[in-house]
Each structure stands twice: as structure tokens, then as C-alpha cells.
Amino acid sequence: MAHIEIREPTFYILSALATGPKHGYAIVKEVGEMSHDRITLRVGTLYSALERLTESNLVRIHGEEVVDGRLRRYYALTDTGAGALRDEATKLAAASRQAIARLGTWTPSPALRGAWA
């Protein structure tokens, strides 16, 4: 149950699961929709992340189902996982607000005279 790092793809996986249990392929689709297709969750990233998240008790296997001859393995957020997602989101929001505030003081470099046609 060691500490794991939550980067962008893992954050989106947790966020995808926040509205209810989903199987792997559904998570890929959900992340695509959530990000307006700006993020493509790679399957290699997904399944290794799910393994880590399960290992560290942020996510648990919720059950399996065979649909049309294909296996679906469902994953669900644990209470710990929901808490971790909330903490992470809060941290990101604070860092973001702070950066925008600091940028408020930003003065762009003056354009160079004659530097363009």
C-alpha cells in the first residue's frame, strides 16, 4: 500500500470512476469524452494504472461479466480512492489559482522594433 503518484492519465481514470463502476474499455471511452478527445488513454497505461490503484486500495475490482462472448472486468472507486481524488483535485485547483494570480503580474516582453516585416 505504498504511496503512488497520480499523473494526468491516472487522475482521469479516478475521475472516470467517480460516477460509478466501469470496465477498462469503458474507462478509455469515458476519458476520451471527458477530455473532448484531447487525451487518449493508452491501454498499456490504463491496465498498469488499474493494477497499481487496486494494489494501493484506491480502486477495487467490482465484478466480471461476459457480454457477447467478451469479458468485462469492472472497477470501482473505494472510499479511499474518492478521498484521494478529492484531495488531488483540491491541490491542483489551488496550484492553478495561484499560478494564474502570479501571472497577473506578468508583463510580456516588448516587441522588438523592426523585428518583423
Place this chain on the structure above:
Amino acid sequence: MAHIEIREPTFYILSALATGPKHGYAIVKEVGEMSHDRITLRVGTLYSALERLTESNLVRIHGEEVVDGRLRRYYALTDTGAGALRDEATKLAAASRQAIARLGTWTPSPALRGAWA
């Protein structure tokens, strides 16, 4: 000038520079203050990040100065760097808001009867 990834420490470095040029050690101190000492920027991380950021034109060397017999090398955000920080902050804010909204539907698991004293 290839694409570089901005994780938490690098985000804070850019944010530290958003209020004006700073030398390396000052960046370490600033990040400590900005994060209320929740983040310790490692010097190895700092200098390798500054090299990457300079390489990709998000940051530039602003000048050097010797104070009390010690070298200070100043770094400044470029216009490109300020734009990258703003973009990144905006992205984080959106992902964060979305996660919090999705968690709004979250229902904690019912406590098990008799699971505690």
C-alpha cells in the same frame, strides 16, 4: 525545442518565475513558501528542469551576479513560458472542477454493521 512534460515540480518552478526573474536557490525557497512547505523542490530536479526549460525556450538565463563571493544565475520566464504556464494552469483547473463535479455524485460505501466498537 521538442515537447516537454510539466509535472508538479516544474509547474511550481514556472509559477515561481511568474512574478519575476530569480536564481536557482531563490526558486527553491519560493516554492517552499508558495506550497507552505508541503513541497520540497530537490536541487537535482531544479537544475535539470531549468536546463530542459531553457532548452525548450520556456525560460531563459537572465544574467549572472556574484554576491558575497557566490554565483547567482538568474532565470526568467519567456513569453512562451508564461503562455505555457497559463495553458497548463487552465487545463488543471478544468480537470479539477470536473473531478469535483463528478465526485458530487459519489456515495460512500455504507459502513458495515458492527465493524467497529
Place this chain on the structure above:
DNA sequence: TGATATATATCGGTCATCGTAGTATCTTCA
């Protein structure tokens, strides 16, 4: 004199993610 603060340099190791390939089933359509 020895510890702490200031300031930068270097480098092996870790680990989340990328990128790609593989296996298998079902549907669609020419």
C-alpha cells in the same frame, strides 16, 4: 571549530507513462 545557510553541479536509480504488438470475439458491409 563546527554547524547552518547560501549557491550550483552531477549522476545512478525509480516509476508512471508511451508505444507497439498480440489474442480473441462480434458486427458491418462490399
Place this chain on the structure above:
DNA sequence: TGAAGATACTACGATGACCGATATATATCA
């Protein structure tokens, strides 16, 4: 009929940002 594409999971080497530790040097303070 058979090729293409969507669905669904597995596996693995490479990449790169960051960690953690060490090194060097000067100034300050107890």
C-alpha cells in the same frame, strides 16, 4: 465470404521527469 473495424484484455521494452544522495565552495554564527 472475407476484410475491416469496434470491443476487450494482456504484455513488455523504451522514455523521461523526478528522487535521493554526494560534491564543491563561501559566508555567518555560536
